[in-house]
Every structure is written in structure tokens, then in C-alpha cells.
Amino acid sequence: MQVHRDLQQLPVFRNAVITIGTFDGVHTGHQYILQQLQEAAAACGGETVIITFDPHPREVLAPHDKTVRLLTTLDEKIHLLEKFGIHHLVVVPFTKAFSELSARAYLEDFLISTFRPHTIIIGYDHRFGHNREGGLELLEAEQQQYGFQLLEIPQQVVHNLAVSSTKIRKSLQEGAIQLADELLGYPYFINGTVVHGDKMGRKLGFPTANIGLNDPRKLIPAQGVYAVTVSVGGNWYKGALNIGTRPTFNGTELRIEVYILDFDKDIYDAAIRVDFLEYIRSDKKFDSVEALVLQMKDDVLQAREITSGP
Numbered sequence: 001m002q003v004h005r006d007l008q009q010l011p012v013f014r015n016a017v018i019t020i021g022t023f024d025g026v027h028t029g030h031q032y033i034l035q036q037l038q039e040a041a042a043a044c045g046g047e048t049v050i051i052t053f054d055p056h057p058r059e060v061l062a063p064h065d066k067t068v069r070l071l072t073t074l075d076e077k078i079h080l081l082e083k084f085g086i087h088h089l090v091v092v093p094f095t096k097a098f099s100e101l102s103a104r105a106y107l108e109d110f111l112i113s114t115f116r117p118h119t120i121i122i123g124y125d126h127r128f129g130h131n132r133e134g135g136l137e138l139l140e141a142e143q144q145q146y147g148f149q150l151l152e153i154p155q156q157v158v159h160n161l162a163v164s165s166t167k168i169r170k171s172l173q174e175g176a177i178q179l180a181d182e183l184l185g186y187p188y189f190i191n192g193t194v195v196h197g198d199k200m201g202r203k204l205g206f207p208t209a210n211i212g213l214n215d216p217r218k219l220i221p222a223q224g225v226y227a228v229t230v231s232v233g234g235n236w237y238k239g240a241l242n243i244g245t246r247p248t249f250n251g252t253e254l255r256i257e258v259y260i261l262d263f264d265k266d267i268y269d270a271a272i273r274v275d276f277l278e279y280i281r282s283d284k285k286f287d288s289v290e291a292l293v294l295q296m297k298d299d300v301l302q303a304r305e306i307t308s309g310p
């Protein structure tokens with residue numbers, strides 16, 4: 001997949017089959033749209049083009065709203081769309097000026113003149129241009145003049161997409177990992193760097209890599225203990241992960257830490273990815289460190305079993 005971040009440097013697309021959206025999560029609902037895109041492109045010998053915006057329009061239009069929680073960062077979205085075989089991802093720098101284009105200017109000066117689309121695939125309620133003044137009716141009216149095909153994604157499908165995104169966020173925030181993974185069509189994952197902690201893990205017999213997230217807007221699942229797989233240094237491992245404030249040690253700051261099974265290496269500053277497979281238990285304040293260690297031994301046993309598969 002080619003990723004384009006500069007609208008001035010775009011190639012000439014051959015029969016571009018385009019869609020526009022944030023595709024947060026690239027979940028099974030989005031995957032259905034990707035499939036439609038691919039089928040339309042195959043039928044006309046065209047190229048699949050996804051147009052997305054960065055930063056997220058809400059971050060530009062409502063900068064004080066810090067509640068945006070991403071299922072996928074832009075890098076993660078790129079990774080997933082690539083896996084699904086999309087030809088081009090165009091990342092449009094979303095600015096206030098861009099948001100103020102009239103619907104007609106957006107259609108003619110941006111969409112048509114930039115992409116010369118063969119087909120536009122768009123949700124029945126898609127809005128564009130200043131104050132969301134443009135919609136399907138304008139695309140329909142201009143379809144003949146500009147010679148593009150319009151493929152409308154029906155209300156039911158769009159509704160399902162939104163329900164799915166909300167359900168995935170809620171499931172993750174409640175620790176219902178298996179439901180979230182099923183709706184995503186792949187295990188939920190986070191990307192970060194291994195940072196320093198309080199150096200207590202090793203003393204407990206369980207060194208835990210503390211993870212600093214690459215993007216602070218990324219959604220963090222519910223506090224608790226999880227069975228995970230871990231990718232670090234190009235290899236995959238099994239792991240037991242804790243999200244919590246370490247109440248046993250009267251901690252206050254939220255930490256994400258993972259004990260990697262059958263592993264013994266210094267990985268400070270390394271890039272790390274964690275895939276969430278199953279929720280094991282909620283995190284607790286233990287009366288003694290010994291009680292915590294006993295519980296962690298059991299967590300590790302469970303994590304080993306879960307990650308060993310059927």
C-alpha cells in the first residue's frame with residue numbers, strides 16, 4: 001500500500017475507487033466496506049483509494065474535547081489497511097481552512113480534481129464541506145457531469161458500523177476482550193516503548209516491562225489482568241499483563257506492565273506491541289507481597305494456558 005501525506009505529490013490514479021472516512025479500528029464492519037471497494041476496483045481494473053484525515057476532525061474543530069479515544073492510531077490503521085490489501089491511503093492534513101471549504105469546492109476542487117474518481121463509495125448520511133452542508137444529493141446531482149459512479153452504503157450497514165465501534169470501545173472499557181476481538185476481527189493491540197518502573201518486579205520474581213504508549217489518545221482497556229501475546233525485537237512471546245495502579249504498593253498512577261513468559265532480556269527503550277486475548281481477573285490490593293506473588297504465579301499459569309490455544 002502506498003501512503004500519501006502530501007496532496008501536491010499524488011500519483012495519477014487509474015480508475016480510482018474511493019471512499020472517505022476515519023476507519024477507526026478497521027473492524028469487521030469496515031472490512032465489509034473494504035471488500036466492496038476491492039470488488040468495485042476489480043470490476044473496472046481500478047485502484048482502491050481510502051481518503052482519511054489527520055488529525056481527527058473532532059480534534060481540530062473541538063480542540064478542548066480531550067475525550068477522543070482511538071481504537072487505532074494512524075500508524076496502526078496504516079498497518080491494518082495494508083494487511084487488507086488496499087492500494088492507496090491518502091492522509092489529508094485536516095485544518096480549519098480545509099473544514100471551511102464549501103461543499104461544492106470540496107467536491108470539485110478537492111475530490112474530483114485530485115482523484116478523478118471512477119467510483120465513489122459513500123455512506124447514505126455522509127456530509128462534507130463547511131458546516132456539513134453537502135451530502136449525497138450533491139454527489140447525485142454532479143455524478144453525470146463528472147462521470148463517476150456512486151455506490152451508496154445503505155442506512156442499515158452504516159448503523160451497524162457505528163454500533164460496532166461503540167460496542168468495541170465499551171467492551172474494551174469493561175474488560176470484555178473476547179467480544180471486542182470478535183467485533184474487530186483481530187485481537188485488540190497497543191503499541192508502545194518499554195520504560196523504566198520502580199524496579200520492584202525483579203525482586204518479586206516477576207520482572208515486568210512497563211509500557212509507555214506511543215499515542216496518548218489510544219484507548220486503554222479496563223484495569224485488570226490479561227492473557228496477551230507480546231511482540232518485541234521481531235519475535236512473539238506469551239505474556240501476563242496488568243493494567244492498574246498497583247494498589248498493593250499504594251500506587252496512584254495507571255501503569256501497563258507485562259511479564260513475558262520464558263524470557264530474560266533487557267528490553268528498555270525497545271518498541272513493544274501487545275495483543276489482548278483474554279481478561280483473567282480484576283486487580284486487587286493484597287494484604288502482603290507474598291499473597292500478590294502467589295496470585296501472579298496463578299495468573300501466569302492461566303496466561304500460559306490461554307495463549308497455548310486449543
Ligand SMILES: Cc1cc2nc3c(=O)[nH]c(=O)nc-3n(C[C@H](O)[C@H](O)[C@H](O)COP(=O)(O)O)c2cc1C
Binds near residue numbers: 198209244249284286
Ligand atoms: C500478571 C500481573 C498481575 C498483577 N496484579 C496486581 C494486583 O492485582 N495488584 C497489584 O497491586 N499489583 C499487581 N501487579 C503489579 C505488580 O504490583 C507490579 O508488577 C510490581 O509492583 C512491579 O512493578 P515495577 O515493574 O514498576 O517495579 C500485577 C502484575 C502482573 C504482571
Ligand SMILES: Nc1ncnc2c1ncn2[C@@H]1O[C@H](COP(=O)(O)OP(=O)(O)O)[C@@H](O)[C@H]1O
Binds near residue numbers: 198206
Ligand atoms: N520476562 C520478562 N518480562 C518482562 N521484562 C523482563 C523480563 N526479563 C527481563 N526483563 C527486563 O526487566 C525489566 C523489568 O524489570 P523490573 O524489575 O520490573 O523493572 P521496572 O520497574 O523498570 O519495570 C523490563 O523492562 C525488561 O527490560
